[in-house]
Amino acid sequence: MAVKTILQAINDALDQSMEKDDSVVVYGEDVGFEGGVFRATAGLQKKYGEKRVFDTPIAEAAIVGSAIGMAINGLRPVVEMQFSGFSLPGYNQIVTHAARFRNRTRGKYHLPMVVRMPYGGGVRALEHHSESLETLYAHIPGLKLVIPSTPYDAKGLTMAAINDPDPVIIMEPKRIYRAFKQDIPDEPYEVEIGKARIVKEGKDLTIIAWGALVREVEKAMKQVKDVDAEIIDLRTISPMDTETIIESVKKTGRVLVVHEAVKSFGPAAEIVSRINEEAFFYLEAAPKRLTGFDVTVPLPKGEEHFIIKPERIAYEVKKLMAQKA
Amino acid sequence: MAVKTILQAINDALDQSMEKDDSVVVYGEDVGFEGGVFRATAGLQKKYGEKRVFDTPIAEAAIVGSAIGMAINGLRPVVEMQFSGFSLPGYNQIVTHAARFRNRTRGKYHLPMVVRMPYGGGVRALEHHSESLETLYAHIPGLKLVIPSTPYDAKGLTMAAINDPDPVIIMEPKRIYRAFKQDIPDEPYEVEIGKARIVKEGKDLTIIAWGALVREVEKAMKQVKDVDAEIIDLRTISPMDTETIIESVKKTGRVLVVHEAVKSFGPAAEIVSRINEEAFFYLEAAPKRLTGFDVTVPLPKGEEHFIIKPERIAYEVKKLMAQKA
Amino acid sequence: MYMLFEEFDPLKEEMLQILDKDGKIVNDKLVPKIKKETLLKMYKTMVLGRIADDKAVQFQRQGRMLTYAPNHGQEAAQLGSIAAMEDKDWLVLAFRELNSMLYKGVTLKQSFLYWLGNEWGSRYDDNVNVLPVNVPIGSQISHAAGLAYASKLKETGEVTIVYIGDGGTSHGEFHEGMNFASAYDLPMIVIIQNNQYAISTPRHKTINSKTLAQKAVSYGIPGIQVDGNDPLAMFLATQTARERAAKGEGPTLIEAVTYRMGAHTTSDNPKLYREDSEVEEWEEKDPLKRFKKYMIDKKYWSEKKDKELHESSKKEVLNTFKEVEDMGLVDLGDIFKYTYETMTPELTKQMEDYQEYLDEEGAK
Amino acid sequence: MYMLFEEFDPLKEEMLQILDKDGKIVNDKLVPKIKKETLLKMYKTMVLGRIADDKAVQFQRQGRMLTYAPNHGQEAAQLGSIAAMEDKDWLVLAFRELNSMLYKGVTLKQSFLYWLGNEWGSRYDDNVNVLPVNVPIGSQISHAAGLAYASKLKETGEVTIVYIGDGGTSHGEFHEGMNFASAYDLPMIVIIQNNQYAISTPRHKTINSKTLAQKAVSYGIPGIQVDGNDPLAMFLATQTARERAAKGEGPTLIEAVTYRMGAHTTSDNPKLYREDSEVEEWEEKDPLKRFKKYMIDKKYWSEKKDKELHESSKKEVLNTFKEVEDMGLVDLGDIFKYTYETMTPELTKQMEDYQEYLDEEGAK
Numbered sequence A, B: 001m002a003v004k005t006i007l008q009a010i011n012d013a014l015d016q017s018m019e020k021d022d023s024v025v026v027y028g029e030d031v032g033f034e035g036g037v038f039r040a041t042a043g044l045q046k047k048y049g050e051k052r053v054f055d056t057p058i059a060e061a062a063i064v065g066s067a068i069g070m071a072i073n074g075l076r077p078v079v080e081m082q083f084s085g086f087s088l089p090g091y092n093q094i095v096t097h098a099a100r101f102r103n104r105t106r107g108k109y110h111l112p113m114v115v116r117m118p119y120g121g122g123v124r125a126l127e128h129h130s131e132s133l134e135t136l137y138a139h140i141p142g143l144k145l146v147i148p149s150t151p152y153d154a155k156g157l158t159m160a161a162i163n164d165p166d167p168v169i170i171m172e173p174k175r176i177y178r179a180f181k182q183d184i185p186d187e188p189y190e191v192e193i194g195k196a197r198i199v200k201e202g203k204d205l206t207i208i209a210w211g212a213l214v215r216e217v218e219k220a221m222k223q224v225k226d227v228d229a230e231i232i233d234l235r236t237i238s239p240m241d242t243e244t245i246i247e248s249v250k251k252t253g254r255v256l257v258v259h260e261a262v263k264s265f266g267p268a269a270e271i272v273s274r275i276n277e278e279a280f281f282y283l284e285a286a287p288k289r290l291t292g293f294d295v296t297v298p299l300p301k302g303e304e305h306f307i308i309k310p311e312r313i314a315y316e317v318k319k320l321m322a323q324k325a
Numbered sequence C, D: 001m002y003m004l005f006e007e008f009d010p011l012k013e014e015m016l017q018i019l020d021k022d023g024k025i026v027n028d029k030l031v032p033k034i035k036k037e038t039l040l041k042m043y044k045t046m047v048l049g050r051i052a053d054d055k056a057v058q059f060q061r062q063g064r065m066l067t068y069a070p071n072h073g074q075e076a077a078q079l080g081s082i083a084a085m086e087d088k089d090w091l092v093l094a095f096r097e098l099n100s101m102l103y104k105g106v107t108l109k110q111s112f113l114y115w116l117g118n119e120w121g122s123r124y125d126d127n128v129n130v131l132p133v134n135v136p137i138g139s140q141i142s143h144a145a146g147l148a149y150a151s152k153l154k155e156t157g158e159v160t161i162v163y164i165g166d167g168g169t170s171h172g173e174f175h176e177g178m179n180f181a182s183a184y185d186l187p188m189i190v191i192i193q194n195n196q197y198a199i200s201t202p203r204h205k206t207i208n209s210k211t212l213a214q215k216a217v218s219y220g221i222p223g224i225q226v227d228g229n230d231p232l233a234m235f236l237a238t239q240t241a242r243e244r245a246a247k248g249e250g251p252t253l254i255e256a257v258t259y260r261m262g263a264h265t266t267s268d269n270p271k272l273y274r275e276d277s278e279v280e281e282w283e284e285k286d287p288l289k290r291f292k293k294y295m296i297d298k299k300y301w302s303e304k305k306d307k308e309l310h311e312s313s314k315k316e317v318l319n320t321f322k323e324v325e326d327m328g329l330v331d332l333g334d335i336f337k338y339t340y341e342t343m344t345p346e347l348t349k350q351m352e353d354y355q356e357y358l359d360e361e362g363a364k
């Protein structure tokens, strides 16, 4: 066991995966020599050489597209998009190819590849560095989308993603890259993709969050001592662990979904709809979405209002509890 | 008045907009000389010249990106993506720029531009010609997304989109491009963006659809004579006419949303969530989504199962009515 | 080193030709050594490809085929290049390469199945290193680069050949893939089938460079313009490029100057945008005609054999199409089963719900 | 016609230089005629830009600036080119063009406001034809093409100048925008600021072509490599390109060979990936030093004036920064008001709900 940040845990996962399996290659913009702008890939090029860890041109479509070719030809590429906002030029490759090769070739070619991307706001960054684009990936059949919220999960989900036979997108909540440490196992391990984590059991209401917001929910619930919330860290956005959500809601009857992505057509809508489909008559109050506003993430001098703080979560929890059944 | 198909109505709208306003330009792949692969722009180059109506390289990012520059510099570009599946290489431009220039420059530059794209299945086409990608555009703040279901609306929405001060995406249900005709006004007119249309009033349940599926819903309800459904054609996916939906649901207490886009994280989820937020205690049954499966639209030999037919709508209506409150 | 690429400079609009339109050798020194059996395989594939192509268009007119992208006229561009590759090499398609596919082991049945709208048509045999038809223009170049990267890393000696159209070179994906391949000196060959049109749009309307081969300059790699209707010239250029690639010296760009004799696809009417006279001019440059003459001159072939081949090929085409036509719809399960290795709970539920609907309603 | 572009052939690795690193004229015949007032404006802007740039880095170290992309070393590449443009022309930015922005009428206040994270910093004055900082690499090229298309259609005589980095040329968006502009002969000038690095990645690691200027060949347009630290050479190349553009002959690609003396942005540490000796070598080629010498030699300038200018510029920078620093947060309403011309009902509701939260909780 060793105490690690999320960033160190990711580095650990990449390192151990490369060590174990020669077919793992890691690349992207500034990923090689420098070890990435956040240093998630630090040290890897030195250890595994320039062929397995390398810098690319600024060309997201080619980064994803080449990974597709590599995956078909026996490698397990793990590529980085420098920020999730810059994954968009590679979006065509991800949607029309990465997500589809298995189905298109009726299983002849499948793509064990991983696309990592730091995402989310709260780091006082300029435009396109703060987006939360879960929906764009979760809506696409053939992709998996995972988001860790702790160092333990960061390592385990990254290793699971690399071992997965299908393409996995990892959105890394960069706001908490170095925010805290956790004692995690030294040896390789996986966190199962498709399974949520119950952060805290409770009976009064269900709060669903992921990434950086899990901690904010935890902080919030310390401010609302009289409410016994069940907190679920979704961990995998797609395929979603509907079962865990439904069981919880059946127990609590109330639900708050918290995310930083913009509200309309955002991930919370899917969660609310699944709850409607499978636990409608258990609901004692209208499910509530607490999300980013339907605007471009403001630049730092306005981000203050956009970021979801524990106080606002607490406020919504109280309002939700006040609704009578 | 003249009897027109949706395709002719769109052509009419483009023609009259170009006639009225010299700043309107129309371009895209094969849009000029040939008049588009569906012939939506037929005759325009001859009438308005090669400078205002022209063929472009196969380069969706440049098509959208240049439209942004033109809109800033006083033109009103109306560009075509040959199929909505091919809008993805232009998606980065649409999301990071088209949707944002007004906000980014605090109103100095705004973009009166239109991106037209035929969309949807049911035309026995090969891959990437059948997608329904509403969510990808509706989730992006700063964009508007409209989808006509009749010749009348096709002309009126297209003209409204061209006159709109903000970027508008038009998804054109190509399956019904030529499926039927309607008597529509010869003179220019607009259909207001952001307003749904009540196709048929009713009291038993609310069915929400758009594009090619509106007619399928109508056909379905002829098969279920004992149910008095209120049918809403959403027309504008974003910004959504929540009010019309909520009023209807408050009256009926039951709701079925029908769309061809894949289910998970799809547009129906947003509709269901809004209903939860504003009419929860009026609901007598769990809102139901009848949508495409979470798969790549099958090629023609499998599309049969994917396409939503009136029989299936009728089946879901009956099941929904059987649910007791 | 690769004199060929220095000798034929696209910036001077020099074009490599060996076998002229009348089947005469115009450049003796450059005639590549091609094994007889290779030439025969090329020729036989060309005949089968031509017949399959023309029949497919016919079937479509009869309402028996959905859509189809004809190759007629572009056979030499495809066969001349693919024949210079080795078995282990990778083939990455655009969508108009029936002849390269057939040569490389995709079956006619699979190809017809694809165009009839069945995913099983892209499930090529295990040992066939061919990626499926690639619909989003330009995006295949970086797939090829990725395959080539893996070959290089694993030191397999494989080289990847990838096709694209003239129109496709305008796409951003072309540029990124080319640059990526050149940055790492990947073993890759890019064939631009310049058939003069992108659907209705003539190549010169949207592309300003005199040649397409000169786009190689942008990537610091060799580029050469070749008579795409000349199978020998295509072979030589590709063979030279393959040597270069195999030695680790990187990718090469080959522009095959050719012509699409038919429609863009069967839903297109080329009469709307091009002159008959232009088509007739290119008819003269037909690759099959000149290849046949060359084969007969070389005594590898005869009119009699040709007649027999035409008959057997025609029979093969008709039988195969019939077989494919009779195959019907895909299984319901297939629609769901291949999205992920393991079906997700949600997908399983969707399939079951739909099955329930079929069972209940089908019963009525 | 445009002899300059024929004389300096990037394929032969010829580079245009007029004023060498010591401020000596090395190419007498080519010295462009530049009005004294223009030269003075260029020089004054360069001094202000240099000081603002260095201060911004300092402010950031003091925790007073969020992030910043330094221009130090690239001033001549920017000012030499922008000064050859006319008032009505359009300027399209990448993100490292403080000097071009200042020259073209963006205020220092606006620029600081932007880097401090306030959208109002991109709300340039009405008569200033400048597009805001463009973060997604490469995507600005087609915006420039669109502006230029409109200029051409409306026959306004405007020309658009657009900047991009060396790394940016690898992006698909660069290719599409360039090809688009060349296809319609648009009045547009593309300046590649080749500062040798894309963040940590040296230009030669990911780009195989000997020069970047030669990428023009791909679009059938002129390309020229210029000493980017020489304001006179940059002026001449841009002026010539502007003439060409204004005559309707299409775009030109200019590679300015320069160097980023500072970090990529203030969150980058270049010591990790480059040698001090390299930086020192480029220090010798400093554009400001040589420009100053030229101005003094020409008797347009003096040491005394220079000292005064440095003092007044420094004061301006400090005062402006202080002013901007004191501006605080943006209004809540501004976050919502500019997404659409008219706020949508949903957005209005979101704003009201949030305001309600602020009112209720703020009160406590």
Ligand SMILES: Cc1ncc(C[n+]2csc(CCOP(=O)(O)OP(=O)(O)O)c2C)c(N)n1
Residues within 6 Å of the ligand: B029, B058, B060, B082, B086, B089, C096, C135, C136, C137, C164, C165, C166, C167, C168, C169, C193, C195, C197, C198, C199, C260, C264
């Ligand atoms: C990204 C993308 N945009 C548009 C299309 C529609 N489309 C199909 S083929 C084609 C023209 C291709 O021209 P070219 O590259 O010259 O190939 P050819 O058809 O001549 O073989 C177009 C525009 C597409 N398939 N992909």
Ligand SMILES: Cc1ncc(C[n+]2csc(CCOP(=O)(O)OP(=O)(O)O)c2C)c(N)n1
Residues within 6 Å of the ligand: A029, A058, A060, A082, A086, A089, D096, D135, D136, D137, D164, D165, D166, D167, D168, D169, D193, D195, D197, D198, D199, D260, D264
């Ligand atoms: C599409 C996209 N991908 C990645 C980035 C992140 N990024 C910002 S600057 C930069 C390097 C740019 O290098 P270059 O074009 O040479 O310009 P320079 O910074 O040297 O001025 C990168 C990769 C981005 N802004 N946009």
Ligand SMILES: [Mg+2]
Residues within 6 Å of the ligand: C165, C166, C167, C193, C194, C195, C196, C197, C198, C199
């Ligand atoms: Mg073509």
Ligand SMILES: [Mg+2]
Residues within 6 Å of the ligand: D165, D166, D167, D193, D194, D195, D196, D197, D198, D199
């Ligand atoms: Mg650079």
